[in-house]
Amino acid sequence: MTDETAPQFRSDVTVELVRSAAADSDVIWAARVSTAGEQSLEALQEDPEKSKGLINYLMRDRHGTPFEHNSMTFFISAPIFVFREFHRHRSGWSYNEESGRYRELEPVFYVPGADRRLVQQGKPGRYEFVEGTPGQHKVTTEAMEASYRASYRAYREMLAEGVAREVARAVLPVGLFSSMYATCNARSLMHFLSLRTKRENATVPSFPQREIEMVAERMEDEWARLMPLTHAAFEKHGRVAP
Ligand SMILES: Cc1cc2nc3c(=O)[nH]c(=O)nc-3n(C[C@H](O)[C@H](O)[C@H](O)COP(=O)(O)OP(=O)(O)OC[C@H]3O[C@@H](n4cnc5c(N)ncnc54)[C@H](O)[C@@H]3O)c2cc1C
Numbered sequence: 001m002t003d004e005t006a007p008q009f010r011s012d013v014t015v016e017l018v019r020s021a022a023a024d025s026d027v028i029w030a031a032r033v034s035t036a037g038e039q040s041l042e043a044l045q046e047d048p049e050k051s052k053g054l055i056n057y058l059m060r061d062r063h064g065t066p067f068e069h070n071s072m073t074f075f076i077s078a079p080i081f082v083f084r085e086f087h088r089h090r091s092g093w094s095y096n097e098e099s100g101r102y103r104e105l106e107p108v109f110y111v112p113g114a115d116r117r118l119v120q121q122g123k124p125g126r127y128e129f130v131e132g133t134p135g136q137h138k139v140t141t142e143a144m145e146a147s148y149r150a151s152y153r154a155y156r157e158m159l160a161e162g163v164a165r166e167v168a169r170a171v172l173p174v175g176l177f178s179s180m181y182a183t184c185n186a187r188s189l190m191h192f193l194s195l196r197t198k199r200e201n202a203t204v205p206s207f208p209q210r211e212i213e214m215v216a217e218r219m220e221d222e223w224a225r226l227m228p229l230t231h232a233a234f235e236k237h238g239r240v241a242p
Pocket residue numbers: 088089090091092191195196206207208209
């Protein structure tokens with residue numbers, strides 16, 4: 001029998017696309033209303049090459065609103081420190097997160113994996129990360145796990161004495177996993193991706209924390225599958241949100 005109060009340690013994140021209404025054709029009909037009026041829906045299947053050209057033009061010239069007529073809802077489970085960064089993205093995003101007031105929080109905690117670069121070098125805003133030594137990985141894993149175990153024990157002790165969940169949770173660290181639904185559209189997702197991924201081909205470089213980038217990469221994979229022409233145009237034009 002597994003002990004539900006025994007801490008679990010994870011180095012990965014969960015990202016699932018749970019619902020979507022998002023296709024390249026949504027961009028086309030929204031854009032073509034300017035010239036075709038209510039016939040824009042009928043013109044959809046006319047010429048795929050023309051559609052590609054139109055999406056590229058909209059992306060290049062930053063005509064952003066046609067990229068808003070679609071919707072993607074993701075279930076995400078990641079450490080609280082990732083959610084703190086995530087929730088700074090306000091425009092075109094809706095969030096609902098599990099509550100630490102209404103339910104007992106489960107003991108799932110983040111520990112960096114062996115491939116997580118541990119050592120920061122360089123100037124603020126332009127940090128580079130390099131591999132940690134085996135000793136640095138060992139101390140990180142051991143210190144985190146010991147700290148997580150102690151804080152979760154304190155949390156459980158307070159709950160056992162009848163202290164409210166909303167009070168007892170104060171001892172839990174930002175490495176605790178939380179979960180949420182996040183709904184966005186292609187335009188708001190592109191803005192998020194431009195800031196939360198680090199790519200050589202980006203016109204404007206960004207230096208995100210690796211853990212939010214892990215979430216962003218998984219979201220980008222799902223979106224690219226749904227809207228391949230829009231994703232290709234985003235790549236072609238330097239990953240700048242229109
Ligand atoms: C690498 C990195 C490091 C960061 N470091 C820090 C940090 O040290 N401290 C910190 O506090 N934050 C930090 N942030 C968070 C950052 O300041 C933004 O809050 C976050 O990236 C969300 O960006 P945004 O406001 O453009 O996105 P959104 O909130 O989604 O907004 C999208 C766009 O809508 C427009 N917009 C939205 N709201 C307004 C408004 N009120 N007025 C005018 N225009 C608006 C803007 O054009 C904006 O770009 C960091 C972000 C990154 C990527």
